[in-house]
Amino acid sequence: MNKLKIYNTLSGKKEEFKPILKDHVGMYVCGPTVYSDVHIGNVRTFLSFDIVYRYLKFLGYSVRYVRNITDVGHLLNDEDSGEDKIGKQAKLMNLEPMEVVQHYTNGFHDVMKAFNITPPSIEPSATGHLIEQIEMVQEIINNGFAYEAGGSVYFDVEKYHDKFHYGKLSGRKIEDLISNTRDLDGQSEKRNPLDFAIWKKADESHIMRWNSPWGEGFPGWHLECTVMSTKYLGDTFDIHGGGMDLKFPHHECEIAQSKGGGKSEPANYWMHTNMLTMNGAKMSKSVGNVVSIEQLGSGDHPLLEKGFSEMVIRFFMMQSHYSSTLDLSSSAIAAAEKGFEKLMTAMETLKSLSTSDSSSVDVNTLVEKFATAMDDDFNTPILIAHLFDGVKMINSINGEKETISKSDLELLQNNMNSYVWNVLGLKPEESKGTKDELTEELMSLFIRLRKEAKDNKNYSLADEIRNKLTSLSITLKDTKDGTSWEKE
RNA sequence: GGUCUCGUGGCCGAGCGGCUAGGCAGUGGUCUGCAAAACCAUCUACAGCGGUUCGAAUCCGCUCGAGACCUCCA
Structure with a gap:
């Protein structure tokens, strides 16, 4: 039954999905750094993997889905003076770092819930895995792929590259990387500007710090994902996902750390979701063209004509493929809103269709198309197109232009319900206003x-x-x- | 500068060599006292120029345009 194909960044091809264990799937997705409110771009990524998670479960797999919370180690830049994002925000807000973490973690969970995004099986945090991270650093040093310098530990990229292949995921050539970074090299304690920190020494101003064999410090950002994914899913697991912007350097470094730490290739399938753009440019905190969840809901933003519900936005996002960039605009969401309402109306009609002795419609073929669409690398826009064929079918039967048998109606109801509610994760709008x-x-x-x-x-x-x-x-x-x- | 991706009808978005998705908008109907809503039907495409092929939106080359990554980002 299962001919699921997934586009694998590692091979650059669509491949048939073969899990390591027959009925089980291990999936890891890089979660948010909880130092500010999540924005609508973050939502797209987690929504895309929610579809993956839901469809795998729909196919009958038992899925262990691990999505982390980054609460330490994520620096503002890669220079030695880089500040920790959480620590900086804590100073600004005059809070304990863990208060910052808790505050934005709560906010993140609220947003996920509003968009009907299923919680992962395990949601580990970086600070909860300091011991494992320190052990991993030691392991990489023992294998000769990292060195200590001034209280920090750096991953030796060139040495790693001699034995393995640094750049296999992102397609980067190490020679190009070296020539591109040469001019940035200052008084660094790194042997090579390409090297990345797996443990950083904490200076006096740094408030998040832990004891280690190399003195007080904190773990490097890339390390946590390596440690937590392999801890809960095994040295090699099935799917590793994240946003396109994490492909390099984050995911490349993860592979290097795993293999440098004596483990095997971390993931068989790497999936990368594309960016959400606003006015044709990537929405990101540093560019400043971010639309918040609240603004989308209320319409209180110069580029929005009105507010939209979470389900409408969910539907809007699923009308494009996860691997394409998607441009956000008020008119595009408004168009999706109409379509969403049309679908919801038909789902209501579907509940009470009257049956006939025979069918004049072909339910079997339609239902097969649903599965074919999703099996082709989770192609939700095609699925939605076929769901609208179902809508047309429902309306024609309701208008007594077509007939449906009792067994066909059950088949149609079961499948429409499964794909709309379970796979796409949509749910009917709660009635607006005050219907007391x-x-x-x-x-x-x-x-x-x-x-x-x-x-x-x-x-x-x-x-x-x-x-x-x-x-x-x-x-x-x-x-x-x-x-x-x-x-x- | 290096690496890569993409340019589809009024708008959004699928497609990955032949059978030209889907949604929104538009147009024409059905229904209605009239509307609205709902439903049915239907018109507009493949950035440009070459090439490969019996056949190209789909493959190749060039030109123009947009974007991503190379530095924190989902």
């Missing part, structure tokens, strides 16, 4: 009065009721089964 009991009573009164007026051909009164409600941003919908209402 009093409002419901009042509205049904208005609707009844208007109907009476209409029955008496008193259209001016009927229209007055409707216009007044419209001015209160309440929309009446006349259908053959009566009138319903909606508050904007």
